[in-house]
Amino acid sequence: MNKLMQKRYLFILILTALLLLAACSNSNDGESDDADTSGDTDEAAEITVDSEVGEVTIPANPEKILASYNEDTLIALDETPVAKWAIGESVQDYLEEDLADVETIEWTLPLEQVLSIEPDLIILDHTLDNYEGSYEDYAAIAPTYVLSEEEVNDWKVRLQKFGEILGKEDEAEQALADYDEKVNQAKEELNDTLGDESVAMMWVVGGKYFLFEENRHTADMIYNELDVEAPEIVEELGKGEEAWNPISLEKLSEMDADHLIILGYEDDEGIEALKNSNVWNNTDVVQNDQVYYIEDESNWTNSGLVASEQTIDMLVDLFK
Missing domain, CATH: 3.40.50.1980 (Nitrogenase molybdenum iron protein domain)
Incomplete structure (x- = not known):
């Protein structure tokens, strides 16, 4: 074999070896990528929480x-x-x-x-x-x-x-930040319109009267975040227990709130009884025409971001 042929043969051997190494390397890289991708997919597919x-x-x-x-x-x-x-x-x-x-x-x-x-x-x-x-x-x-x-x-x-x-941790934090801003704005507006006048909320259903304690549902937000004044009759109730017990019509005759929001349908027997009660009609809140009726109680009797924001909007609009 002459020298030219030897050089060509050696060049072919070297080129073949390099191509084989490159193929092996690509194959290994592909396997590694596939494994990593699979691992990432598994990791993204599930999470473990307490x-x-x-x-x-x-x-x-x-x-x-x-x-x-x-x-x-x-x-x-x-x-x-x-x-x-x-x-x-x-x-x-x-x-x-x-x-x-x-x-x-x-x-x-x-x-x-x-x-x-x-x-x-x-x-x-x-x-x-x-x-x-x-x-x-x-x-x-x-x-x-x-x-x-x-x-x-x-x-x-x-x-x-x-x-x-x-x-959605970021979305949750942003929602809470937006809520805090809404509370602060509403607090300023209510301070201008209500000042230190007190507000009570009562749900009337099935002829029974459920007065909101200071920590009951959205009342917790109204009294403790918006700083709306609670009347003495509400303060006397103390903290609400899990069971929400109604109060009597006789007890309602002691209503000392400057404003009263009544939640419930006006044809409910409990509201009819109030309207027909001379004692109730002689309370200051009725005499001063400061009783407000709202039929849909659902956002007032729940707790959550949506419920709280809806209640804030209604409260601010009510006292504009």
């Missing part, structure tokens, strides 16, 4: 969320539930602008109904005895998160937890 019943692994981006009676929090984070809370035909009316087209599910969460809507995430309150099934029953249908008592009782804590669960 719940009232311990750690639970849930989908990172659930599309069909069942969070009965916590729809307010979902709406605040721009999420639509797969089904909405109901007792028979009754729903949370104040949310209907967003949930009118969402099917209902009975408040006890019947297992057959839950199965039929095929949720990929279920969120339950800590009072599990209220549900038809057990935690294990729901967890067998879909990953199930159980809210703590604090998360149930404090809507701001609940909103932050939902933000964590749904990967």
Whole structure:
């Protein structure tokens, strides 16, 4: 073999070796990329969070969320539930602008109904005895998160937890910041219109009178965030217990509020009884024509960002 042929042969060998090395390298890189991508996908597909019943692994981006009676929090984070809370035909009316087209599910969460809507995430309150099934029953249908008592009782804590669960921490923080700004603005307006005049809220339903304690539902926001003055009759009630007990018509004769908001339908027998009571009609709030009637009580008797913001708007408009 002459020298020219030797050089050509050596060049071919070297080129072949380089091509083989490059192919192996690309193959290994591809395997590494595939493995990394797979790992990233697995990591993004699920998250593990602490719940009232311990750690639970849930989908990172659930599309069909069942969070009965916590729809307010979902709406605040721009999420639509797969089904909405109901007792028979009754729903949370104040949310209907967003949930009118969402099917209902009975408040006890019947297992057959839950199965039929095929949720990929279920969120339950800590009072599990209220549900038809057990935690294990729901967890067998879909990953199930159980809210703590604090998360149930404090809507701001609940909103932050939902933000964590749904990967919307920034949205939750922004919503709370916007809410604080709304509260501060409303506080200034109400200070101008009400000053130190007191306001009471009462729900009348089924002929019974439920006066809001200072910590009951949105009254907590009205008295403790907006700094609206509570009348003595409300202060005497103290902190509201879990069971909301009605007060008597006789007790209402002691109403000392400068303004009274009555929630309920005007044809309710309880409101009819008030209008026909000489003692009630002689109270200062009635004599001064400072009784306001609102038929839809739903945002006033719930707690959440949407409920609070709607109540703020109504309150400010009422006293303009």
